[in-house]
Amino acid sequence: MTAPVNPEAINLLGFDRKGLAAFFVGLGEKPFRATQLLKWLYQEEVTDFALMSNISKPLRAYLQEHCSISAPEIVVEQKATDGTFKWVMQMHCGNRVETVFIPEENRGTLCISSQVGCALACSFCSTAQQGFNRNLSTAEIVGQLYVAQRRLGKAQRITNVVMMGMGEPLLNFDNVVAAVNLMMDDFAYGLSKRRVTISTSGVVPAMYKLAQECDVSMAVSLHAPTDELRDQLVPINQKYPLVELLAACREYVQSAPRRFITFEYVMLDGVNDSPADARALIKLLHDVPCKMNLIPFNPFPNTRYSCSSAAAIERFKSILHKAGLVTTVRKTRGDDIDAACGQLVGQVKDKSRRHIRLQQMGLLETQEALKHTSSA
Ligand code: SAH
Numbered sequence: 273m274t275a276p277v278n279p280e281a282i283n284l285l286g287f288d289r290k291g292l293a294a295f296f297v298g299l300g301e302k303p304f305r306a307t308q309l310l311k312w313l314y315q316e317e318v319t320d321f322a323l324m325s326n327i328s329k330p331l332r333a334y335l336q337e338h339c340s341i342s343a344p345e346i347v348v349e350q351k352a353t354d355g356t357f358k359w360v361m362q363m364h365c366g367n368r369v370e371t372v373f374i375p376e377e378n379r380g381t382l383c384i385s386s387q388v389g390c391a392l393a394c395s396f397c398s399t400a401q402q403g404f405n406r407n408l409s410t411a412e413i414v415g416q417l418y419v420a421q422r423r424l425g426k427a428q429r430i431t432n433v434v435m436m437g438m439g440e441p442l443l444n445f446d447n448v449v450a451a452v453n454l455m456m457d458d459f460a461y462g463l464s465k466r467r468v469t470i471s472t473s474g475v476v477p478a479m480y481k482l483a484q485e486c487d488v489s490m491a492v493s494l495h496a497p498t499d500e501l502r503d504q505l506v507p508i509n510q511k512y513p514l515v516e517l518l519a520a521c522r523e524y525v526q527s528a529p530r531r532f533i534t535f536e537y538v539m540l541d542g543v544n545d546s547p548a549d550a551r552a553l554i555k556l557l558h559d560v561p562c563k564m565n566l567i568p569f570n571p572f573p574n575t576r577y578s579c580s581s582a583a584a585i586e587r588f589k590s591i592l593h594k595a596g597l598v599t600t601v602r603k604t605r606g607d608d609i610d611a612a613c614g615q616l617v618g619q620v621k622d623k624s625r626r627h628i629r630l631q632q633m634g635l636l637e638t639q640e641a642l643k644h645t646s647s648a
Pocket of ligand 1: 394396397398435436437438439440441471472473474491492493536537538567568569570571
């Protein structure tokens with residue numbers, strides 16, 4: 273983070289509208305100061321309090337003395353041949369996370385991180401091998417959008433945000449909710465609720481809580497049609513098995529505007545990509561309003577997995593499609609700069625000693641062993 277002038281300064285990027293209104297009321301000000309400030313910060317991109325002309329002079333002086341606008345700092349920028357950007361962002365305490373921007377014809381999607389590393393141990397994800405350091409603050413989460421949009425400038429607008437970078441967003445609930453509130457707030461970024469997506473590995477109690485508190489869109493990392501296989505690929509399944517996960521999904525889509533869940537399904541050669549797996553998925557999801565997003569596996573050093581063949585992916589897709597499941601295959605973007613799903617690594621001062629444990633375990637089971645537990 274850029275050092276604030278006053279180390280005790282209150283970082284104003286850390287408040288959503290409700291939090292900011294409470295902050296101003298605490299100063300004896302009217303709550304509408306919150307909407308004024310949000311507009312300056314996120315719409316006008318003004319960082320100098322002196323220029324915030326509709327805010328009274330004494331309040332501007334107070335903000336100048338006691339507050340900061342402190343965002344993460346881009347320390348490395350890479351641009352892929354397809355126009356995808358990957359930024360390494362410096363957080364305080366030496367940690368770094370990665371943020372990716374994917375330009376497309378009619379939209380620009382920012383993929384942001386919610387934690388430094390990840391406490392979960394999905395066996396096909398490189399972030400998992402980094403271990404875990406800490407949750408990102410609200411300012412560090414919305415700050416990734418703030419910094420990216422300022423870097424891209426007016427010519428390239430960020431229209432979509434997906435919480436699909438490093439970390440499990442629902443294990444950092446309060447900070448993530450405050451940050452997505454800012455993204456969807458008409459006085460801040462004003463992104464549509466359908467264009468801000470939280471991706472979860474399936475933290476079931478937090479999914480119910482989210483349904484009560486926030487209208488954001490939801491993607492769920494499914495990756496397997498049976499508990500037996502999902503227990504190995506997404507170990508949190510051992511705590512919240514498929515029957516509980518799908519009940520939470522059905523509940524989530526009850527209230528508008530969330531008409532469906534997007535299920536993510538990584539295509540792993542010989543592990544979860546057989547026609548029998550596709551048929552089991554159809555059965556499993558028959559009563560959940562959903563779309564399927566197949567993700568070709570993106571390799572990383574030391575992984576024991578490989579990506580399904582194009583033919584296997586096409587066959588899988590067509591079985592789902594024939595059963596009426598809307599199914600897309602995610603285009604891999606930014607692969608020449610390791611910016612694809614599951615390849616984000618940042619710089620994690622691991623507190624969980626995960627990588628050491630993984631090494632001691634010989635990096636878990638072999639792919640051969642996994643093949644035998646697949647429902648194929
Ligand atoms: N913790 C959240 C966000 C993680 S990343 C979650 O689990 O949903 C977003 C997506 O990328 C998830 O679906 C994740 O399973 C997937 N992913 C992880 N590693 C991958 C890899 N190596 N190749 C392709 N997709 C991967």
